[in-house]
Amino acid sequence: MSVSQADFNQALAVGRPPNITKLFPNSRALIVSGKVIDRALRSKGKAMTIAANGRNNFIIRGALLAAQRANAAIIIEIARSEGGANAYCPVNYWNMAMQVDQAMNELGITVPVAIHADHYGIKKETDLDFAKVEIPTIFEAGITSIAIDASHLPDDKNLLTNLALAQLVPTWAGLETEIGEIKGSQGLSTAAEALFLIQGLNAHNIFPDWIALNNGTTHGIEESGQGIQVGLTAEIHAGLAPYHISGAQHGTSGNSSERLREIAAKTTTTKANVATALQMVSWGLQVNDYGNAILDENGNFIKVKDAGVTENMWQQMVAHAEANGWKKGNYKSLNLPFEPKLMGQPKAIRERMAKRVEDFVYNLLTNVFNAQDSAPLAIQAILEKGSYDMGAKVERIEDPANWTGEKITRRAASLGSDKGPAGDFDD
Template sequence: MSRTGTQYSADFERALAVGRPPNVVRLFPNSKALIVSGKVIDRALAAKGHAMAIAANGRNYFVVRGALRAAQRANAAIIIEIAKSEGGANAYCAVNYWNLARLVDALCNEMGITVPVAVHADHYGIKSEADLEAARVEIPSMFDAGITSIAIDASHLPDDQNLLANLALNPYVPKWAGLETEVGEIKGKEGLSTVEEALFLIQGLNAHDIHPDWIALNNGTTHGIEASDEGIQVDLTAEIHAALEPYRVSGAQHGTSGNSSARLREIAARTRTTKANVATALQMISWGVEVNDYGNAILDDQGRFRKVEGEGVTEALWAEMVAYAEARGWKKGDYKRLNLPFENKLLGQPAEVRERMARRVEEFVHRLIVDVFNGADTAPLAIQAILDAGSYDLGPKGRRIEDPAEWTEDRIRQRAAAIQSDKGPAGDFDD
């Protein structure tokens, strides 16, 4: 697929003229890539109804390439993202917060991608005061590099500190940008989010005239390789989304790897979720590892990942990757750390191998978009949202309905002290 001969519709050209945020225009003044705010993607999926956009974690070049091709085939609005653990200052991937937009823009222009794409900084984690101080410098630098949407994730902290961190960092996020917040650290069936906690966070933000596009919950999933089929608690998610309905916030579903297609269809059909993150499965698929319907890697009789011969990386390179991991005593969940040391070796493979890596991602993502997430044909809805607004800035979905006087710092701490919740076990649950 290449840009040669690409036909750009009149609506696309109009959206391109007004729909790209100012940081994107400044970075890529001559681009034909329709990189947009995350708000645009959310509105498109909400307009279709009972539909989720895939938020593909671009842990390597081939995941980004394949996901964009799948979105183009499905005529679907898409989010390409990277999380702080994957692509922050101490990352385990070569793709990062500061080069992701450049990669997306280059690939869109090369392949003639005409669907709207948001570039999302996922799980921008805040765990301490030191993290807050660093964020005041780092978040603007990420938007300077073309990020168009961000998840402020202070869910590791107590409820009052989570809200206060979101308030403290909001001035550093452009008003036009997509915004995600999170309650309940993603850690499986432990420490599940509650209606009370979610309302506390969203109401406190609302009082300060902050209207997130998405809220992520701990609704039963985990990051990385999921060994059980506990998965998403759909009833809990639906209950929380119903309680938040007056605030017009959509859901972001994290940890989709490890959940069956049936459960993912149910989360789309029964909740207000418009964004679904897929990370570990895409990494494994690009390498040529066999996965099941849950996106979980399939193991052989020796408990090792089962590599499909003639798919993904070459057999020789896969053997080198496995040896590298085993020499360091890495468990299966640690294989994600192969991304950084092996990115250049992946890029240095023969053209036909690079192509099959991207194609394998494309096929998997296309199936998710069309058959599972109900996300096909949402690109025109995203373009229409831009044209209706006449701008890259779609504004907030909600309005302020909470009294700011009831949400001062002192009142926030008092309210949080009365919340009954179980945060689950301590530990490092970053992906």
């Protein structure tokens, strides 16, 4: 499937949101709302695309090159823990759009790309005041999609937080909501919880594009024994069918290709987050089919010779981690201090880092996610709408009189859901 130059030019003229046209008035990069990406994958059917966590510039470049090669619409994202006010990555909410726009223009990327603020976490009610100030600033910086993650809170507080913060999200922007922290097999999400959240939002004219669940997966470098529970995911998605909401699969690293193919084929998932695997791949570490780093007999990462960073640079990174007492899961904190050093490597080294990411992502897009040739479908959606604003996939179904603050609290109390153990489950 291909797109004519005339159609691309028209999509470029009408498909870029107002914040993007203001920031990059002369750009040829087709940066779009997250809604556009979701529509494209829904149109293809039994397909999802990567939401690549751009922890470093090489991941961004590699993911974009893979998308171009696969003719796939994709999402570049960063989570609040990775790129928020207390970032451990050099890519953050305020420079991600700029980095993506620059790379797309330099590399000749013509597929549609959304810029997603993932896991905008609210862990306590006092976080709300800060969020009300900060969220508008990330849209000013070029974000085109956001995940409001108040899954750490009880069900009623999760819904009320979403109601409060959704008012700060432009109506054209992609919107993701979440139930259940990513805790592996503990505190699994239920169909009742999901329906409660989506019905309550619908009653107040808020129509998310995606819902993320705790469906058995985990964040980080460890392979989960259980992984994604496809049956549970399909059951929850089926219960939400009247609301036309898509699934967002978190913690994709750590699940086999076979299981990810099942998620694409048997659920309404259109967005698959990949974070840790891309970081490891860019550095040149050995990973398995799950995207998890393979450890040697001493429990150390295995650096592939002549792949990723230089051997000398990797030794420096390991020494820095050891000096700071960072265990394997905390190697992610190397991203921020080492980005200038990595950018200072010879061009051939920088290009092989991006190339390794490109090959890894291309395989996911074409052989696992069924995302190939979704780019023309995204452009078609823009042209059919004649706008950057796709609108909602559903109208209001629920009666707002049944979803007042008091009734929300009463309904939530009857759910009796198990949220699993307390702790820090951020990626």
